[in-house]
Amino acid sequence: MATSLSSVIHISFVDTKTTRTRFSILKSHRKFFTISSKSTSNVPISETTPPNNNIKNSSLSDQLAPLANTTLPTLPENLPKVLSKPKPTWANPTKAKRHLLSQQRHKRSSVLYNPQMKEFQRFAQKLNNCDDSSEAEFMACLEEIPSSLTRENALLVLNSLKPWQKTHMFLNWIKNQDLLPMETMFYNVTMKSLRFGRQFGVIEELAHQMIDNGVELDNVTYSTIITCANKCNLFDKAEHWFERMYKTGLMPDEVTFSAILGVYARLGKVEVVISLFERGRATGWKPDLITCSVLGKMFGEAGDFYGIRYVLQEMKSLGLQPNLVVYNTLIEATGKAGKPGFARSLFEEMIDSGIAPNEKTLTAVIKIYGKARWSKDALEVWQRMKENGWPMDFILYNTLLNMCADVGLVEEAETLFRDMKQSEQCKPDSWSYTAMLNIYGSEGNVDKSIKLFEEMCKFGIELNVMGCTCLIQCLGKAMEIDALVRVFDIYVERGVKPDDKLCGCLLSVVSLSQGSKDQEKVLACLQRANPKLVAFIQLIVDEQTSFETVKEEFRGIMSNAVVEVRTPFCNCLIDICRNKDLLGRAHELLYLGSLYGFYPSLHHKSQYEWCLDVRRLSVGAALTALEEWMATLTKIVRREEALPDLFLAQTGTGAHKFAHGLNISFASHLRKLDAPFRQSEDKVGSFIATKDDLVSWVQSNSPASIAT
């Protein structure tokens, strides 16, 4: 019975009886499925998706697109209770069901006893030892092949050859010699070697050769092709061969099916994966650990914690106990989904179940604790690593260093760094040095930063833009401008290309070095990194420049910069203008920044309280925002419009390691404006005024005293 692709998909859309019950596991998907089942009667799939009237001729991805376009919604907290009891009430034994995948795994043919095995093993060894780059030498070696090549021995040799070029050449040789009929297995073994070498082009060539010569493509062939395409990020190719398999009437077995799920998972098509997974489950398929791992990773990438819990529940109901790899994947995924507490309990559960963590487990856990700023937990794991002799490797060392940077453990980082230098296997590399530069930069330790940099140059450690940014930040804050320029020059000479973050860092040093000769030196560095930005600075500090021009150029500068630096850029530019007493320009820039949405949470209002939140602003931008606010409030008071009882300005506590004393500058500016705000007694970094305070302040002030 040949099952065409379209009929498979058609079943998926109409045969809701088989799928509905399992879909009730995920409420939203049941809802989706009920709706999409109507698509066969030309009812739109959803408001946003046009009806697909052409199911027969569209590609698989087109047909599944409506699934892919919906993101997995947040699910209710009580979900696990529902998940833990999937009652299989869908079964309808009277009706033959068409399947999405074959329940039987492709069978391996048995290995025959082979008296010449040893001889051919030696031969393969000889072929492996000959020069990789010389085809002629390889062909010469082939002359010495022991006589009477059997299919078993051909497979043995194909299986042992590496790199892929040799496997490929040997396959071609067998074909050209015409000694043996070409079998599917010869191609499959060769493809495995080619996949290791990421040679998708050659694999595809062989697949076409098989088709042309009438050699059957089986599940092993397809799964190898698909996983290779996946590895090479050729997702359309993976889909193409998957579709071809269905079209030729071959059902994927569980390995191929798993490989297909892996492709959609890597594409982030969560809905497609869930749909295929559920449909497979509904027809009796039992997913294995590998499939669970694929799903877990996908949900992690999607930041979907409920999805991860869903995978865990599925495993539980299938009686699958996670192994080391699955635990590692799920721990990492949980971290990515922003649930460090859950990651920690998975980690402990894993150890309690008797599985010892490896380097990858510990890397994931340490990274999660560092990002969560859980220094206590991170240090505890580190302690256990030492006590239990848990494995350490190079990546784990660097992850530990990054964790130290995240939670501010300077001495511990120094100890680790020394350990690395003394070790044989894990000598510090550019990542390790960058982590240390980050640590010293954060605490403003100029001497140690410079010493580290000199060491990097001496040992020939690769310089990267992140290390440069850390150094520039550190030296800029300390106003060591000559050293800053020297460091910048060396990085540029060594071919490091400044990125937007480095430019932002230089820009902030420009604003800090206002009024000194040093500013020119920093501007010269910035000129090399981003000449347009320097031109823009010159434009805005010229009072003659019109607002229209500033507006136009501002747009250009900001759209060329990556999203993360746009707000800091705008902050620095405002600072530069304020430092030059160009208050009008500072207000224009703040206005433009607000217009482009760089300051989304600056104002919030309730019936009782209006709040100005300047916590993400630089000092200059915060003061500009304060002036703007006072001017607006003044207008409102004068017009006698409705006002709330309380006004609140928030600067934050300045407790963060990169805090710039915003609350202090803000308080002093309030005094300068003689504004009616008082520092809150129970909340540091909050400034409060009542409606009465404000009204009397406006009445006692002349309009001219407020900058607009």
Add this chain to the structure above:
DNA sequence: AATAAGCACT
């Protein structure tokens, strides 16, 4: 003869 896991700059 085929399927799953780790390194970065508030």
